[in-house]
Amino acid sequence: xKARVISTELLPNSEAExxxxxxxxxxxxxGVTRTWEHAERTTRPEGSAFDGVSVVAILEKDxxxxxxxxxxxxxxxxxxxxxxxxxxxxxxxxxxxxxVRELKEETGYVAQALTTSPIMFNDPGFCNTNFKLVxxxxxxxxxxxxxxxxxxxxxxxxxVFHVKLDDLWDECVRWEAQGYALDxxxxxxxxxxxxxx
Amino acid sequence: xKARVISTELLPNSEAExxxxxxxxxxxxxGVTRTWEHAERTTRPEGSAFDGVSVVAILEKDxxxxxxxxxxxxxxxxxxxxxxxxxxxxxxxxxxxxxVRELKEETGYVAQALTTSPIMFNDPGFCNTNFKLVxxxxxxxxxxxxxxxxxxxxxxxxxVFHVKLDDLWDECVRWEAQGYALDxxxxxxxxxxxxxx
Ligand SMILES: Nc1ncnc2c1[nH]c(=O)n2[C@H]1C[C@H](O)[C@@H](COP(=O)(O)OP(=O)(O)O)O1
Ligand SMILES: Nc1ncnc2c1[nH]c(=O)n2[C@H]1C[C@H](O)[C@@H](COP(=O)(O)OP(=O)(O)O)O1
Numbered sequence: 001x002k003a004r005v006i007s008t009e010l011l012p013n014s015e016a017e018x019x020x021x022x023x024x025x026x027x028x029x030x031g032v033t034r035t036w037e038h039a040e041r042t043t044r045p046e047g048s049a050f051d052g053v054s055v056v057a058i059l060e061k062d063x064x065x066x067x068x069x070x071x072x073x074x075x076x077x078x079x080x081x082x083x084x085x086x087x088x089x090x091x092x093x094x095x096x097x098x099x100v101r102e103l104k105e106e107t108g109y110v111a112q113a114l115t116t117s118p119i120m121f122n123d124p125g126f127c128n129t130n131f132k133l134v135x136x137x138x139x140x141x142x143x144x145x146x147x148x149x150x151x152x153x154x155x156x157x158x159x160v161f162h163v164k165l166d167d168l169w170d171e172c173v174r175w176e177a178q179g180y181a182l183d184x185x186x187x188x189x190x191x192x193x194x195x196x197x
Numbered sequence: 198x199k200a201r202v203i204s205t206e207l208l209p210n211s212e213a214e215x216x217x218x219x220x221x222x223x224x225x226x227x228g229v230t231r232t233w234e235h236a237e238r239t240t241r242p243e244g245s246a247f248d249g250v251s252v253v254a255i256l257e258k259d260x261x262x263x264x265x266x267x268x269x270x271x272x273x274x275x276x277x278x279x280x281x282x283x284x285x286x287x288x289x290x291x292x293x294x295x296x297v298r299e300l301k302e303e304t305g306y307v308a309q310a311l312t313t314s315p316i317m318f319n320d321p322g323f324c325n326t327n328f329k330l331v332x333x334x335x336x337x338x339x340x341x342x343x344x345x346x347x348x349x350x351x352x353x354x355x356x357v358f359h360v361k362l363d364d365l366w367d368e369c370v371r372w373e374a375q376g377y378a379l380d381x382x383x384x385x386x387x388x389x390x391x392x393x394x
Contacts, residue, residue: 176315192389
């Protein structure tokens with residue numbers, strides 16, 4: 001079946017489990033005190049400076065580099081969104097551990113972390129949500145990577161696919177025309193590749 | 198003075214002016230009805246499919262291409278964040294008009310829109326906030342672009358600067374080490390340039 005929104009209602013903060021609205025009182029650089037509204041996740045582990053990780057998994061093929069992507073229905077958009085593999089970090093976990101674990105759970109691929117980015121903020125005037133981008137390598141010759149066995153939650157439906165890195169921007173434009181939503185981190189990454197070409 | 202947060206409190210939805218929490222009831226592709234919590238802006242113009250625009254303004258110099266960036270204190274992060282010029286779209290405005298207007302207001306530069314991206318979603322499991330990326334050209338020989346006169350709101354403090362496109366990723370890493378926060382759209386764009394190099 002096709003996933004779809006049935007209804008949407010205002011959610012009182014007191015009943016929200018995963019998200020919250022907050023009001024911050026701050027002093028500006030002019031010395032004036034003002035307030036600012038923003039949204040947060042309630043799930044960031046105590047002591048962690050970031051919420052989650054996104055994974056850049058490059059597959060080296062004879063025909064060029066390809067990147068692993070996901071299609072996932074997103075209720076906030078009421079659309080299927082095309083995204084990098086991603087997930088929230090568990091308490092005590094490093095970004096690299098979270099990236100390898102989430103990639104395995106969502107796609108079945110066993111990978112090794114190569115590099116980890118600075119913390120990136122998704123929408124700094126709107127919310128404090130943030131993540132680290134972890135580049136991983138996937139050894140396609142490993143037996144584990146032949147017979148993929150993702151381990152999804154009962155409410156997760158994720159389709160995994162890969163596309164050529166060089167074509168990523170053109171694909172983004174095509175996907176929107178086909179009715180998909182685009183994740184901003186993925187599409188901005190694609191724009192960077194395109195502008196450098 | 199140095200801007201800083203004094204206090205943060207939970208904000209009841211009923212008192213929030215700029216943001217709201219919502220609960221969506223949806224049917225998954227397995228036919229099961231579930232709910233999902235997310236955050237929204239209250240400001241998206243009726244009939245508009247997106248909240249705002251971000252601007253990629255490339256300056257052609259003899260020494261190579263440079264990109265216009267902004268430093269801005271962000272209360273949700275309690276840090277100065279490095280970002281692309283951006284702003285919310287006004288009712289009835291196109292993405293291109295919003296990009297040219299916001300760039301003029303925030304930086305003083307007079308620009309022309311070149312290309313407009315698909316809609317990009319900032320954090321599709323967390324919120325529905327989204328934008329279009331508009332590439333603009335800035336003719337540095339125009340008299341208007343010699344004596345820049347930004348028109349900022351009384352609560353806006355924006356510092357404008359530019360860096361070489363080729364160095365953008367290395368600069369991002371350096372900025373975090375210096376204590377700045379990084380916008381995810383900018384940093385993902387920088388990562389794309391780096392991976393294509
Ligand atoms: N106290 C407040 N709290 C939250 N939003 C506010 C606000 N006052 C205010 O004007 N806004 C709204 C109206 C402003 O137009 C908007 C700016 O939000 P941004 O995320 O900085 O947008 P960008 O510039 O595109 O990154 O916030
Ligand atoms: N009903 C619900 N509403 C909101 N968040 C929920 C939720 N149920 C639930 O488990 N979550 C939380 C817990 C999940 O771990 C998280 C997944 O959020 P994401 O934005 O999809 O994260 P990404 O995978 O990194 O993009 O949402």
